[in-house]
Amino acid sequence: MTIATRVFYRRIHFLHATHIPATGPVILLANHPGSLMDAALLGLLLNRPVHFFARGDIFKNKVIAALLRTLHMHPVHHHLDGRSSIHANDESFDTAIGLLQAGEIVLFFPEGFSHVDYYLLPFKKGAFRLAFQAMQKTGLPSLPIVPIGFHYTHPKALFSSVWVLASAPIETASWYSGYMHSPAKTVRQICTTAFQAISAITIQVEKNRAKLLFNLLELFRTDPGYQGLLPGQQWQAEKELSRFIQDCQEDQLSVYQEYFTLRDAHLLKEEWITAAELPGSTRQLAWICWPIALPGLLVHGIAIYTAKQLADAKVTRVDFYAWILVAAAALLDIGLHLVLFILIAALFSLTPAVLFLAASMLAGWISWKSAPYLLVARSRSKCKKIPADSLQLLRAKRAKLMETIKVFLA
Template identity: 30%
Template sequence: MLYRVFKWLFYLTVKGYFRSIYIKGKENIPASGPVIFVANHNSAFMDPILLAVHINRPIYFLARGESFTSKLVSTIFGWLHMIPIYKPEITPDEVYKNKAIFQKCFDHLGRGKTIMIFPEGISETVRKLRPIKTGTARIALGAEEQHQFGLGVQIVPIGINYSNPHYFRSDVFVEVGSSIGLDQYREGYNADPVGAVLELTNLIKDRLEQLIVMVEDQSIDQLVKDIERLYRSTLREEMPEEHKASQDFYLSQEIVKAVVFNRQNRPKKSFKFERRIRQYFRALDKLKISDSKFRDPGSNNPSPWRIPYFIFGLPIFVYGFLVNILPYMTVGLLSRRVSVRADFIGSMKLAFGMFVFLIFYVLQVLIFATLTNWAWGIVFALSLYPGGLFAVNYLNQWYRFKAYLNYLRLKAKRKEPIGRLQRLRDELLNELDVGRHSYLESLD
């Protein structure tokens, strides 16, 4: 019961937190039978929450054992489908409990249920896959062994790709890969369990790497992000059949490969290009305009619908703003006051958001219903969340419109620097085309 309540609450919270969520490959999730979901781990407990609210089946999670600090906490975590696992480097005195935990997982899968595992064993906000542990393979193969490999466990890899999980109204692309069956490991596991576990672990690693943007060399990460901002929209035109989120993901994968290739084969030109693209974006930041204005100067112009939207939407915006501003500010204050690891920032905002907004909403509804009646209280309650979403969207549209007006002002007053930036942008795009063709020719 508690799991279902939290799933619904977090679904609303996640939907409000992210600007866009796109999930590809949900048809790869088995509708029934034992399943182990494996995913990369970028943002602490935001990752399991994001996946749990978008997967129709109840999910059980392997969680850090040191978090189960008391009998009460363990009971509550159990209601939330959390299963403790103990790491030798963190809780060496309790590692012996893992034998019983593994058996619990075997029994769990034997009843046709699911388990979510983050096999890297650590959360860190980087665009790469850290070395993964063998626990997933050991649990999957161990469960099959106890059922003479007739259980039918499926391992489903999932790649989570955030634009930035710690920013409110950011984007996320999730891709669910094809499932991994275990029949092929039966003979190998019976003959050499350790070898079979390592083989399956390597396969899981390979599958996960295909589902995420991999930037192994962190020194090129900023360059990749700059190229994404500048070049992805141009390349996107060649993939009109794909959803924008899918396009951006696949293009980012190719951009990383092209950057690595050009750094190795055209190092002088690559470093010169890197300096110039940084110069370009620093100039944009100084002028407080976005690259999209140079790419598409007419974007966000005052189209016929926009002015009526601002005029007639203003009362709704004011209402949504007033009833949501206090919880929003409270979440921001708490997020700044609480010191956490870098990978926990987004997760804490998400958790604070759910609880703080829920508390404020309940208090506001009680006060409003007391002053009016419960019928109006219900109507008021139903208006709070959509009112907040409308206010966020209204503000976003307004800031984009202001950015367009700022661009027009700068273009009129500072024609020469704007012209220089436009020429620099064109030169950068030409250089990117050269580098791209050089990379593509190397693949032939």
């Protein structure tokens, strides 16, 4: 699963990780744009197990429940599920308190639901009550609550990037006396503080401006100046651009939308236009990479292709797509290699079977390194069908828009 996640996301940027204590109990609070992938990424990035709570209904199947618990997942139930859910949630609270008492990390998604929108839903207050109850029951002098922000460049695209940002811990010790005198008021106040902290490390824009911002960010990332920035600087530039779009007047937004309307009318994607403008040497290198990458594509591509077909056919929610694709690709690839390993060992001996696995891993690594060049070759061919005058007009509008947004690279 770790390798599959590293393959899906070409770049995983973990910023301000030192805000998360290396030892002792910690509560992590995060926005929730990527379903189970959010928790999987934190488990990958931290050198400690991350326990997190997911909707109780996905634990109904005993086999699935057992599998989820091996991934440090625990059920939490909605009050609308009925009176039985209240008792079940008491057990969940006890589980969480026990984990914190044992010095573990517990992750909560206070929005309650996963969604890909560029805004936060109102926070549920259960995690904050839990923090104070854990201090009461265990005698912990303080329990740090660390805000976490996830920012994905694309919810579905292979070889996309993701930023994971940590903010300064909210120390519950300074709130504890207030909680003892006025629990409800203190929980509301610390909930507001956490909401503001996560807002500061996530992209926030009104729903009717989200698509334009998404398109602008895609264009923004193709600029060489942006690509030369450090990950933290890239994130800050994207945050500034989102603030600009949020504050922009409606008439100005329509001007920015012109290029994307024309692009969509020709059924083009941003990466296709970017590839068409690359120098000839880069395009030639793309074709050279095909024979080099072919062995890895043959060995590992079957699993990835099958997983993608499965995700395209079965996944109806965008926020679940990456997790299903990565999990399915990992399981299929492991299964295929296990069958081939056993077959080679049975027909020949153990040595060639081990050599096959080593060669397969090397071929996969070469294919992964070659993937950007392969995508260039594929993308460039998409623009050849567009009339030259239309493509020229499109490039002119693109260049003008790029000059407008490049100010955020300063």
